[in-house]
Amino acid sequence: MNYKETTEWLFNQLPMYQTLGATAYKEDLSNTLLLLEHLGNPEKKIKCIHVAGTNGKGSTSHLLASVYQEAGYTVGLYTSPHLKDYRERIKINGNEISEQFICDFVAKNKAFFEKHQLSFFEMTVGLAFIYFEQSKTDINIIEVGLGGRLDATNVITPLLSVITNIGMDHVQFLGNTLEKIAFEKGGIIKPNIPVVIGEYTKETKQVFEDLAAKNKAPILFASDKNQADFPCELKGDYQKSNKKTVLTAIGAIDDLLPISEENIKIGFLNIVKNTGLLGRWQQIGTNPKTICDTAHNAHGLEIVLNQLKNENYTELHLVLGFVNDKDLDAILPLFPKKAIYYFSKPSISRGLSEIILQEKASQFHLIGNAYNSISEAYEAALKNAKATDFIYIGGSTFTVAEVL
Secondary structure (H helix, E strand, O other), X not given: OOHHHHHHHHHHHOOOHHHHHHHHOOOOOHHHHHHHHHOOOHHHOOOEEEEEOOOOHHHHHHHHHHHHHHOOOOEEEEOOOOOOOHHHHEEEOOEEOOHHHHHHHHHHHHHHHHHXXXXXXXXXXXXXXXXXXXXXXOEEEXXXXXXXXXXXXXXXXXXXXXXXXXXXXXXXXXXXXXXXXXXXXXXXXXXXXXXXXXXXXXXXXXXXXXXXHHOOOOEEEHHHOOOOOOOOOOOOOOHHHHHHHXXXXXXXXXXXXXXXHHHHHHHHHOHHXXXXXXXXXXXXXXXXXXXXXXXXXXXXXXXXXXXXXXXXXXXXXXXXXXXXXXXXXXXXXXXXXXXXXXXXXXXOOOEOOHHHHHHHHHOOOOOEEEOOOHHHHHHHHHHHOOOOOEEEEEOOHHHHHOOO
């Protein structure tokens, strides 16, 4: 199979949370462990930092990778989901895994995958670990896919665990309280391995402290620390917290992976060049100023929409598309009523119907038209907007992917 055929097989043959949602979620790690044993346990031969959290784990992972690259380390980076191409998920020093490596990996192991009915995530995690091992990376930043305790990545013993924050998202898998979600994400805390907590609430702090004590894991709360505020290429307000988390993480293992202040400064300013990160308060147009952002739950959107208030414009245009498992009753009240809305559906099977979104939004006095595609909605916004207006595109990673 060529690359196109191989990735189509990966996407279509087996369940994948990105398109299917709940049916792709597995409740144990046995398949992942079986696959890794089949591959020679590459996860035991690589050094890792494990990053979980409701929001900010992608930015935090890319910030860490950028800084370590500036220090001269060979850095593996595993993140999800991808925006345009599957290869975005697995990078070394910002360079995507080759198409050939993916094709060879699937061809060599396809019979095993089919025999054991491995999920998309399990196969992709196995691919990342074997690629990083064979490439002899110095350090690998591994972003959790969903949750933590039962995520396919949770088979590593990292140098450090990082949990950025806890918010209400994916409640059908992780629980319907902050404490339950914190317990699931806190499942990446390992015996005697330090853990950095980016932000906490009264409810979540106790959960983290209990898990750390049980595992005899040193625990550091980044938000309690006074850190230098280095300039950063990523402009979203939420990056302030992510930067503190990254600085605390780097300091926690500085004896193992030394980093200079200069590495941090340059790494923070060159994150896009170093890692290829996209979709974080990213400006994609001027006159009218156009911003896209992948924030997709109440916790993340509240910060982004507060940032919108700091912008100067004549009129605000919002292009929105969500997936069908989001709590719209919690999300839609955050949006401003004084704006023109363009509702659409991301082109994945679990995208929320633009008609349903339009009807639901009208209950919160958010008024606009429905469009057949994100690109059509964006084109309508561009057509209607004056040079002094502002266009925001968001609601889902998949919405943003369609305009980049």
